[in-house]
Amino acid sequence: xxxxxxVALLAVFGAVTWFGVRHATATKVGYSLNLLEANKNKxxxxxxxxxxxxxxxxxxxxxxxxxxxxxxxxxxxxPSMDDQSKVAPGMAxxxxxxxxxxxxxxxIGDDRKWSNGDPVKAQDxxxxxxxxxxxxxxxxxxxxxxxxxxxxxxxxxxxTDFDQVGVTAVDDRTxxxxxxxxxxxxxxxxxxxxxxxVCPRAILxxxxxxxxxxxxxxxxxxxxxxxxxxxxxxxNDVIEVVRNPLYWDAANVKLNGINFYSIENIDTQERAFxxxxxxxxDQVPPDKMPYYRREHPEVLRIDPYEGVYFYRVNVARKxxxxxxxxxxxxLAIDREAIVKNIMRQGQKPATGxxxxxxxxxxxxxxxxxxxxxxxxxxxxxxxxxxxxxxxFTIHFNTMEAHRTIAEAIQQxxxxxxxxxxxxxxxxxxxxxxxxxxxxxxxSRSGWIGDYMDPITFLSIWTTGNGNNNTNWGNPKYDALIExxxxxxxxxxxxxxxxDAEDLFLTDLPVILVYWYTDPYLLQRSVExxxxxxxxxxxxxxxxxxxxxxxxx
Amino acid sequence: MxxxxxxxLLQLIPVLWIILTLTFFMSxxxxxxxxxxERQATPETIARLNAYYGLDKPLWEQYxxxxxxxxxxxxxxxxTYQGESVNEVIGRSFPISFEIGTLAFVISxxxxxxxxVIAAANRNKLLDYLPMSLSMLGICLPxxxxxxxxxxxFGLIFKIAPVSGWYGLNYVPLPPAVMPALTLGLxxxxxxxxxxxxxxxxxLNQDFIRTARAKGVPEHEIIVKHALRxxxxxxxxxxxxxFAGLLTGSFVLEKVFNIxxxxxxxxxxxxxxxxxxxxxxxxxxGVLIVVFNLLSDVLQAWMDPKSRT
Numbered sequence: 027x028x029x030x031x032x033v034a035l036l037a038v039f040g041a042v043t044w045f046g047v048r049h050a051t052a053t054k055v056g057y058s059l060n061l062l063e064a065n066k067n068k069x070x071x072x073x074x075x076x077x078x079x080x081x082x083x084x085x086x087x088x089x090x091x092x093x094x095x096x097x098x099x100x101x102x103x104x105p106s107m108d109d110q111s112k113v114a115p116g117m118a119x120x121x122x123x124x125x126x127x128x129x130x131x132x133x134i135g136d137d138r139k140w141s142n143g144d145p146v147k148a149q150d151x152x153x154x155x156x157x158x159x160x161x162x163x164x165x166x167x168x169x170x171x172x173x174x175x176x177x178x179x180x181x182x183x184x185x186t187d188f189d190q191v192g193v194t195a196v197d198d199r200t201x202x203x204x205x206x207x208x209x210x211x212x213x214x215x216x217x218x219x220x221x222x223x224v225c226p227r228a229i230l231x232x233x234x235x236x237x238x239x240x241x242x243x244x245x246x247x248x249x250x251x252x253x254x255x256x257x258x259x260x261x262n263d264v265i266e267v268v269r270n271p272l273y274w275d276a277a278n279v280k281l282n283g284i285n286f287y288s289i290e291n292i293d294t295q296e297r298a299f300x301x302x303x304x305x306x307x308d309q310v311p312p313d314k315m316p317y318y319r320r321e322h323p324e325v326l327r328i329d330p331y332e333g334v335y336f337y338r339v340n341v342a343r344k345x346x347x348x349x350x351x352x353x354x355x356x357l358a359i360d361r362e363a364i365v366k367n368i369m370r371q372g373q374k375p376a377t378g379x380x381x382x383x384x385x386x387x388x389x390x391x392x393x394x395x396x397x398x399x400x401x402x403x404x405x406x407x408x409x410x411x412x413x414x415x416x417x418f419t420i421h422f423n424t425m426e427a428h429r430t431i432a433e434a435i436q437q438x439x440x441x442x443x444x445x446x447x448x449x450x451x452x453x454x455x456x457x458x459x460x461x462x463x464x465x466x467x468x469s470r471s472g473w474i475g476d477y478m479d480p481i482t483f484l485s486i487w488t489t490g491n492g493n494n495n496t497n498w499g500n501p502k503y504d505a506l507i508e509x510x511x512x513x514x515x516x517x518x519x520x521x522x523x524x525d526a527e528d529l530f531l532t533d534l535p536v537i538l539v540y541w542y543t544d545p546y547l548l549q550r551s552v553e554x555x556x557x558x559x560x561x562x563x564x565x566x567x568x569x570x571x572x573x574x575x576x577x578x
Numbered sequence: 579m580x581x582x583x584x585x586x587l588l589q590l591i592p593v594l595w596i597i598l599t600l601t602f603f604m605s606x607x608x609x610x611x612x613x614x615x616e617r618q619a620t621p622e623t624i625a626r627l628n629a630y631y632g633l634d635k636p637l638w639e640q641y642x643x644x645x646x647x648x649x650x651x652x653x654x655x656x657x658t659y660q661g662e663s664v665n666e667v668i669g670r671s672f673p674i675s676f677e678i679g680t681l682a683f684v685i686s687x688x689x690x691x692x693x694x695v696i697a698a699a700n701r702n703k704l705l706d707y708l709p710m711s712l713s714m715l716g717i718c719l720p721x722x723x724x725x726x727x728x729x730x731x732f733g734l735i736f737k738i739a740p741v742s743g744w745y746g747l748n749y750v751p752l753p754p755a756v757m758p759a760l761t762l763g764l765x766x767x768x769x770x771x772x773x774x775x776x777x778x779x780x781x782l783n784q785d786f787i788r789t790a791r792a793k794g795v796p797e798h799e800i801i802v803k804h805a806l807r808x809x810x811x812x813x814x815x816x817x818x819x820x821f822a823g824l825l826t827g828s829f830v831l832e833k834v835f836n837i838x839x840x841x842x843x844x845x846x847x848x849x850x851x852x853x854x855x856x857x858x859x860x861x862x863x864g865v866l867i868v869v870f871n872l873l874s875d876v877l878q879a880w881m882d883p884k885s886r887t
Contacts, residue, residue: 031579031580031583031876032579032876032877032879032880035583035873035876036876036877036880039873042680043680043683043684045680046676046677046679046680046681047677047680047681047684049673049677050677050678050680050681050753050755050756050759051681051753051755051756052753077659079658079659079660080660080661082660082661085660087615087617161622161626162626162630164623164626164627164630165623166613166615166619166623166627167619168619168620168623169619169620169623182622238630238660239655239660239661240661241661242661243660243661244661260744260745260838261659261662261667261670261671261838262671262836262838262842263743263744263745263836263838264743264745287742287743287836288836289742289743289836290833290836291833291834291836293726293834294741294742294833294834294835294836295742297726297729297730297733297734297741297742298741298742298743298836300734300741301733301734301737301740301741301742303740303741303742303743453849454610454849455608455609455610455611455614455849455850455851456608456609456610458610458614458615458616459609459610459611459614460609462614462618471616472616492618492619492620492621493617493618495618
């Protein structure tokens, strides 16, 4: 009997092992293609880095999600092929606005359809914005819509009738948006996922307007209106999208499909690129930059990117409450050395907060490297040669590059100012918690623009803003931001924002480091992949050349 | 025997309860929540999200609700994979780790046992030094070094294996499980080889072997017929936890080869404060470890009459 049990158990174990091995050694159905085949069949193979949390544009938060959703859902307007500050028609084929750009009217084209065959109506946008503003739904980006008249009040329950919110379907094909003030940058904003529509029928099939995390985002249920539609989704591996025949401009879509791979590890991305498994990587490992610059410059791309790397300074803590101290700390940093020797990816030393490339907005050139002046200002602040300066800590999330930069800055402050700083790293969520509770002296930070307007960088610094987190606030600054929101003349408005940023950089609750770039590897067969400052590529313009064409 | 096995399986219930309780309170006591992000949503939105997922209730109430659901095998929704339940996440990622794990297991046995036995039979000769130095190398080389090396050699130079992804390439001969399984398998093979050598040397010095030798039994017969069963006992004890460890995947390896297995789900759930997924994977791993330890005990009982009490 005993023996029987033992033999039976061992037999089961053996069978399980055999089953596993048989499956492991069987050939899988291919979702990947080699580059030659992919080029011939016009399937773009790219990686967007991490796995998206969701493909519901109204629950999504990150750039990863945005870059996949864009293939399947199109907003009122769509990104143009080669200039992020310009737009191409999307669901709307034309639009107009009143003099101060506070009321906009969008005319939705007759041929715009959802991938389930429903026509795209103005009412769908009303539904979508209502969903974003339904408090119980808890959309992380709901704040983005607060520039709509009445939106904030509706969200906070002060009004309950959505008709009072500035979103109106004049008729099936005409959508009117009314804003609390002039919104000259609206067209750029509309490309953000918070503003793209969702198909009411697809959403309501799986719950009510405020049900989260439903199965509507599964491939078999997903309904979009963009150039591609979802075919499969293998989490942590690949999302396949294929041409959407119902897309209004399907005739001009060049690709037959896109495979979005989730490859988090940047070394793995690079290997996959070399092995011909990818047309485009998301990043380039910094230590491989010299190799690609030297051996394969034809596949290395370094695009400008709307982002800034900086340190938040907790201005409630002594001696960092003194603006002179903060200025001295800023002036003692050799940013050129950091981008050249540590980052090595073409980043630019940040001389202001808003990066260059924001249309007509001129970036400020206020902060530079001037160790002599730094020492002098520190002395004025009461710490000649760093004497008596209390020790403080730079706090950052655990990552090699952050540590290296912090060490460099630590060294520079020691050498130039004779100030001692300690470094402390924390796991990502603990770090966020520390930052949100303002439980730090100096904290590493980054900010990426959502749209092509300086307000995407400047609005976070108003007093008490949820992303400010420095204890800094200045009523004058708040007033300027407020004034900009009421100014319709674009030139005047940018001037006001410029003044606001100048004031911000005078008070300086941050330590500037560098402006981001977007380095990646791109196979030569990819066409029309232009440098775009937000990285929002309209995939319908992308094309692939076959190898025979390349040879010509 | 049936009684022992059934008893051990019954023990699973209190073990799981303790694991779940500890994990529950430990994961909730770590700073940071599932909805914090670099770009903060408004505090009102965060509060609403917490309310939506029941995270605003008192801790004891969350705990009771959770246990009530677990009894019904409902581990709740994942916060990281919106729209997927924890059961679905485990259901899709475990089979992948399972395939890699079993293959790695077979590789480690096929390489490890003969290497160890040969080394023991040729004590202090070249055939002892060579496999043992290799196995030392195998133990010392971490998977995040060996993995990329194998990817480089077989993926980029010989182009016979994919370097990334699970849904393999049409034009490479090797399926995607092979490289990760080899990386893991070599590491475990190194361990097994050393254990096998040690066990065999123990047995080969015993009296009954000496008697057999004196009777003129050929050496290969001594090893295969008389020494092997006892000599491999230390391996049997090692196999249970090792197999469970192989099946639960490896975070590092899954990142290196970009494999959508359960190892990374476990680690990432902690990083993301995805409480239901943390609990689900911990419970699942708990069951696996208990079951395979049991199997390993059964195997030992078969190999060693002394332990059958």
